[in-house]
Amino acid sequence: MPITDTYYAFPIDRQMYPVFKGKNHKHWTEAARRHGFTLIGRAVDRLHVVLECKNCGDATLKRISVVLGHNPECGNCIRKRREAAAAKVGATLLGPDPKGDRHYGTYQLKCGHVDRRQHERVEDAAAGGHALSCETCTTEQHATEAAEHGWTLIGPAARNDQSYRQYEHECGHKQDVSVGNMRAGDVNCAGCGETWTSKPSKIYLLSFMLPNVPVIKLGYSNNPTFRLRQVQLDPSETHGNLDREIDVETGHDAICLEKAMHRYIKTHRPDLIVERVHFDEHLRTTSEIYHERGRALILALIDAADNGWNPNQTDNWQQFTSLRDTDS
Numbered sequence: 250m251p252i253t254d255t256y257y258a259f260p261i262d263r264q265m266y267p268v269f270k271g272k273n274h275k276h277w278t279e280a281a282r283r284h285g286f287t288l289i290g291r292a293v294d295r296l297h298v299v300l301e302c303k304n305c306g307d308a309t310l311k312r313i314s315v316v317l318g319h320n321p322e323c324g325n326c327i328r329k330r331r332e333a334a335a336a337k338v339g340a341t342l343l344g345p346d347p348k349g350d351r352h353y354g355t356y357q358l359k360c361g362h363v364d365r366r367q368h369e370r371v372e373d374a375a376a377g378g379h380a381l382s383c384e385t386c387t388t389e390q391h392a393t394e395a396a397e398h399g400w401t402l403i404g405p406a407a408r409n410d411q412s413y414r415q416y417e418h419e420c421g422h423k424q425d426v427s428v429g430n431m432r433a434g435d436v437n438c439a440g441c442g443e444t445w446t447s448k449p450s451k452i453y454l455l456s457f458m459l460p461n462v463p464v465i466k467l468g469y470s471n472n473p474t475f476r477l478r479q480v481q482l483d484p485s486e487t488h489g490n491l492d493r494e495i496d497v498e499t500g501h502d503a504i505c506l507e508k509a510m511h512r513y514i515k516t517h518r519p520d521l522i523v524e525r526v527h528f529d530e531h532l533r534t535t536s537e538i539y540h541e542r543g544r545a546l547i548l549a550l551i552d553a554a555d556n557g558w559n560p561n562q563t564d565n566w567q568q569f570t571s572l573r574d575t576d577s
Contacts, residue, residue, distance in 0.1 A: 257292065261299055261308045262324050266292040273298075280316050286323075288316075288571075302326060316549050331368050332377035340366075358383045391428060398434045418442075433475035450503035452510075452551055454493040456541070457481070458530055464523050465492070465542040466534065467510055467551075469503035480533050493548060495555040506558075510550045511537060518546060 255268045268289040278296065281288040286300035287309070288570065298313050300321065307325035315321050328342070335342045339359030346353035346365050356366045361387045374381035381531045391414060392402040399419045406413035406425040417423045417433065422440025430436050437448070454475035455466040470476040473494045497503040514521055521543035528538050539547065 252303065257290070257299065257308075259308060260311050261292065266299075266310060268292060269294060269297070271295060272441045277313060277316065280345070281321075284321050286316075286321065292545070305329070323482050324410045325364055331371065334372040337375040338371065338381045339373065340381060342371075360386050362386065371497060390480065391431070394428075398431065398436065400431065400436070429479075433472050435475060436498055447499050447501070450497045451494045452501040452503060452506055452554055453491060454544075454547060454551060455480070455489055456490050456492050456544075457528075457532065459487065459489040461524075462527070464528065464538050465541055466532075466538055467507065467514075467547050468537055469500075469507040471500065482531055493551055495551055499556075510547070512552070513550065514539065514543070520545060521546070524527055 254258045256265050257268060271291045273290065275286055277288040278288045281293050281298070281300055285303050287303060288298055289301050290299045292299050292310055296312050296314070296369065297310055298316060300309050300311055300316070300323075301307070302323035302325065303340050305323060306467075307323060309321075310322050311321045320359075332342045333415075335356055341357045343357055343363065345351075345355065346363070347355060352369065353365050354371075355363060355486040356371065357363050358381065360383050362383050364384055366381070370379075371381060373379060373447055388402070395402045395416050397398050400416040401419075401460060402413040403417050403423060408425055410425075411428050412429065414431070414514055415423060416426050418438040420438060422538060424439050426436050442448075448471055450469055450471045451473055452469050453476065454474070455468070455477055457464050457466070466480070468476065473491050477489050477491050478484070481487050498508060517522045523538040525535060529535070531537065
């Protein structure tokens, strides 16, 4: 049967469609009812029917094969659900995806920028699964962080890794760097920079609260504050703190000092060592964790290093052996 010149008097999925003259078969009506719709007519051609959603009262156009063999959904209900999810995270659904992908839409984000987003990701964000970030704001943040350390953000990394970006150093050299390392300034230019062994470093002392057990960590890093964040799986639980740091001229000197300190503790105070089984569910490290009662000894070792102790000189080492009896 041909379509008529008569159009439905109400919009269907926000559009006006022509009526198609044809019979509304009983099994069609029953199938629509089972899925929460009322079959109110046919439109466009013999393959499509008009359904009224019993939930919102809106009309939607569906292929009859979808009604009979699948689970039809109301476009208006879907749109309202997506709008509510967007509002929950401070965004606004503006319309469909300009590229025509039904899984995406155009959203105005909380910051004011407009971008295409996957509907499912927005709904996950509204449910608390993750934050709905803005690509423009994120790019600006990465560029600012890079500029603080003498780098310029170029764009996506050459490697297939979302945690990396391509940057250009002030010397003109370009390379991929992880966003986290650039944020912390823990990056070396392969074109002109020093290696970690020649760059300035630090010896640090961190403290953490494991379940009912306070512990401390002795180590070296050119950025102890970043290391503090990096080592904790859940900072709200372990309450990490940077208690002490001293400057060391090079990374090579720092690792020599650190290894000498650990060797001294292992030799003279092995009782201070915390076994990995007690902290591996809370800290991203495999060793170098000590009981809080060893704080005075370890601080004394750090003081010694700060005052010129050189572990490679035996006689210099011997003058600190009295530290074995230091306790908190």
